[in-house]
Amino acid sequence: AAPTISLEEETSENNWINYDQDWTNQAIKVNLSLKDNGSGLNHFEYSNDKTVWTQVEGNELVFDEEVNTQVWFRAVDNVGNKGELTEAYTIRIGKETPIIRSVSGNVSTWTRDNVTLVVEPDTSKSGIKDYSFDGGISWQESNEKTFDKNTNALIIVRDNAGNESAVWDEKIVFIDKKIDNINLYEGNEIIFDENHKTKFHVDISDNISGVKTIRYAFGEFTVDTFPVNEATSKNGWKGYYNTTYNGTINNISKNQKVTLYVEDIAGNKEVITMSPKNIYSPGEVASINGFDISVGTRKSEGIFPRYYRFLTVTTDADTKIIYLEEKEGYKTLKDFKYTESNYDETSLSYKVKRDWKSEHTIYLRDSNDNEYIVWINIPGLI
Incomplete structure (x- = not known):
């Protein structure tokens, strides 16, 4: 009677294979065994076409070269009976490293648009499986990836056998999305x-x-x-x-x-x-840095009217008015003269005399010794 044989197939990484073996870059080892109650095993044979058969030395067959083929196995007993596995096994081993031929889509001038890189690899015997654009941290099936900011794209191509290309470093440096x-x-x-x-x-x-x-x-x-x-x-x-x-x-x-x-x-x-926020009409109040400024309306005093207004400045308890400088002149803006006053208070009411245009510079200092300067222009009244 024909002997009955079976086989176990494994890669060197102990990954079991099947009749339709996926691509691998590892060696494939086939272990054959026999059940024969008759004359006993003489030898095993394998064939790629069921026509030409090659004898196996012992009961182990190792495939470790580039190959993509189907293999049939059979056993021959001591009286010449042959027992054959009815299913062919597919052996696919890829050893070649994929090569990145080109990367397109990068820009050499400034742009506010996204940049899409397109990878073109050389065709691998096992076929290209996926792509990485971050040095192998993540993988994707598409050979395109879009970037919205400058980066170093570390591109790797992996084939179906598990072989990886050398890293292609594509520097994206001309993306600018906003004005700083x-x-x-x-x-x-x-x-x-x-x-x-x-x-x-x-x-x-x-x-x-x-x-x-x-x-x-x-x-x-x-x-x-x-x-x-x-x-x-x-x-x-x-x-x-x-x-x-x-x-x-x-x-x-x-x-x-x-x-x-x-x-x-x-x-x-x-x-x-x-629009300007620091231009005020007389009588309006401005608030800035914790202090208030106001200019009063026109008043008169004496038998012969002498006109004046009050410039009022108040601050919070943390800030002191330390100095005031006034430059005043006639409505013709000629013949200006200067007056100076020193203070150490949180409030100031300064009498602006006559109808002259006056310019005031107020110096302030807070408890942290930060100094502030405020300029005030008071127009002459008609």
Whole structure:
């Protein structure tokens, strides 16, 4: 009678294989065994086509080379009877390392858009299984990955046999999604003259792609509606290619809106719109840094009217008024003279004489020895 044989198949990593063996980069060892109550085993044989049979030395067969084939096994007893496994086993071993041919999609100029990398590997015998863009930490089936920030993409290709390519280091360095800093602000000058014009300070920085264009216009605008015609450009700046910029916008009236427009080299655009907050009419009250300032209405005294107003300054308990400097003059703004006074109080009521225009500088110091300066312009009255 024909002998009955069976076999056990394993890789060198002890992973059991089956009739339709997946790809591996490890050696495959086949152990054959026999059940024969007759003449006994003579030898085992294997074939790739069931036509040409090759004798196995002993009962073990090892596959350790590049191969993708089907194998049949049979046993031959001492009188020539042959017992054959009816199913063919598939042996797939891949040893070649995948190669990354190219990586496309990176940019060499500044952009505010995402960057999508596309990997093109050489075809592997076992086929490409997946891709890693972080040095093998995570894997994906797609050969594309989109990035929204600058990074080093460490790309590895893995085939179905488990072989991995060398790491391809693709540096993404030209993504810039926003302008780092745009600051539009008033100084600490407090103005009691609604006809007086003030200035705004501009502080801009972009340490990634850099600042390309800075403009301003009087009025309120969005990025899309900001006027960029030549007439408007005369009111602002244009063509700056720096990482930082500091400047001023002058001649701003009370309640007038100013829009600052900034664009960086990557194409990010932002606007800020602001109106003065530190221009007051006589009688209005300003509050800043914990102290209040007000200018009273016009009063007269004596038989022959001599007009005056009171400048009143109060602070919290933490801050003292230490010094006041006054520059006063006639309504023609000529013949100015200076007076100076020293204080160490939390309140001050200073008599502003006559109808003259006066300019006051008040110095303050808090308990931490921080010093503050406030400028006040009081217009002459008619």
